[in-house]
Amino acid sequence: MTTDATTPTDDLTSATHDEVRQQPQAWRDLHRVLQGRGPALRAFLDPLLARPDLRVVFTGAGTSAFVGDIAAATLRRPLRRRLESIATTDLVSDPRTAFAEPRPVLLVSFARSGNSPESVAAVQLADELAPEAHHLVITCNARGRLALDRDGSGRSFVLLLPEQTHDTGFAMTSSFSTMLLAALCAFQEDHLGAVEQLAAAAESVLERTDAVGELLDPLPHRVVHLGSGPLKGLAQEGALKVLELTAGRTASFHDSPLGFRHGPKSVVDDRTLVVVLGSADPHTARYDADMAAELRADGTARVVHVGADGGFAVPHLDGLPDGLRAVALAVFVQLLALSASVRHGCTPDDPFPAGTVNRVVQGVRIHALTGGGDA
Incomplete structure (x- = not known):
C-alpha cells in the first residue's frame, strides 16, 4: 500500500x-x-x-x-x-x-x-x-x-x-x-x-527533513541521481538507497550530467524526479547547471539541484572539494530515500521481510581459484 x-x-x-x-x-x-x-x-x-x-x-x-x-x-x-x-x-x-x-x-x-x-x-x-x-x-x-x-x-x-x-x-x-x-x-x-564544517552542513539538512520529503510530492515512480567526478559515486549510492528502501517500488537510476543525454535521458517522464548533485568545481558546475536547465526547459521531470543557488542549498560547504561535500550531501540522498520508503508503506529497517535481499549478503559461494587463463 x-x-x-x-x-x-x-x-x-x-x-x-x-x-x-x-x-x-x-x-x-x-x-x-x-x-x-x-x-x-x-x-x-x-x-x-x-x-x-x-x-x-x-x-x-x-x-x-x-x-x-x-x-x-x-x-x-x-x-x-x-x-x-x-x-x-x-x-x-x-x-x-x-x-x-x-x-x-x-x-x-x-x-x-x-x-x-x-x-x-x-x-x-x-x-x-x-x-x-x-x-x-x-x-x-x-x-x-x-x-x-x-x-x-x-x-x-x-x-x-x-x-x-x-x-x-x-x-x-x-x-x-x-x-x-x-x-x-x-x-x-x-x-x-x-569535520565540524561537514557536521554543520549535515545538521542544516537534517533540520529540513520535512522539506526533503516534500520533494516527493506527488510521489514519483522514478528517481534519477546525477553527479560528476566524485559526486558520480554519490549519485550511484543515492540511486541504490531509493531502490533498496522502497523494495524496488520506485525505479532508480544514476549517471553523470553529460552522460545522461546519451540515451539514459529516455527514462524521464512526468512522474520522474531528477536530483542533480551540484559540484563545487566551477568548470564541472557549468555542466550541472546546463543539465538542470535543459530538464526544466523540457517541462517533463521535476528537478532539484542540490547544493546550488536556486536549488536545495546546503550551507557550510564553501571551500570544500566534492569528495568532502559528498560526505554531507549523503545525508540528503539518505533522507530522500527514507521518506520514499515510508510513503510507499515499507519498513525501512526491513524492506524485504521475505528475506530475498539481506542486510549482509547471503547465498554467495566463493570458488577456489583454479587453472585457466594467464598464470
Missing part, C-alpha cells in the same frame, strides 16, 4: 532514521579516533605511499564499493598518483584481471560488517596473486572477520570506526559517510579540519 504522498510530515521512526541523524556526531567521534590512531596510521601508510611502484586499490561491495569510487576520484589530484576503485564483486569473480600488473598493492577494504564473503575473499586473493600485498581495512565492526583476521597480521592496518557506525538498519547510512570521511582523512590528514 502506498501512503498519502501529500502528507507534510513522514513517520520516520526507525533505526535507519536514527542512524541517518547520528552522522554529525559519528564524524566528530571519528575525529577523535583518527587523532588517537593517527601516528600509527601514518607510520603504516607513509612508507607505502612513498613507493612509486605501489598500486592503491579501493574495494568493497555495493555501497562500500561506492565509497571507494568517491575516494579514488577525490584523492587522485592531490596525491598525484593513480588510485583505482575495483568492487570486490568484480575482483573476486575475475581476480587475475584485477591483479594482472606485477606490482605491489595496497588494498583498501571498506566494510560495514566485515563479514561479506566477497570482502574476505578479496583480501585473500590479493595475498595470493599480488607479488606483495598490504591491507588497510576500514570497518565498522570490531567482531567482523576482516577486523579479526587482519588485526595484528603482517602488512595490515585495521582502522576501526566508532561503534555506532555499525548500522543495525538494512541500508548503509552512517557507515557509508563515516567510512568515506575516514578514507579521505587517512590519505590527506588536513581533511580532519573539515
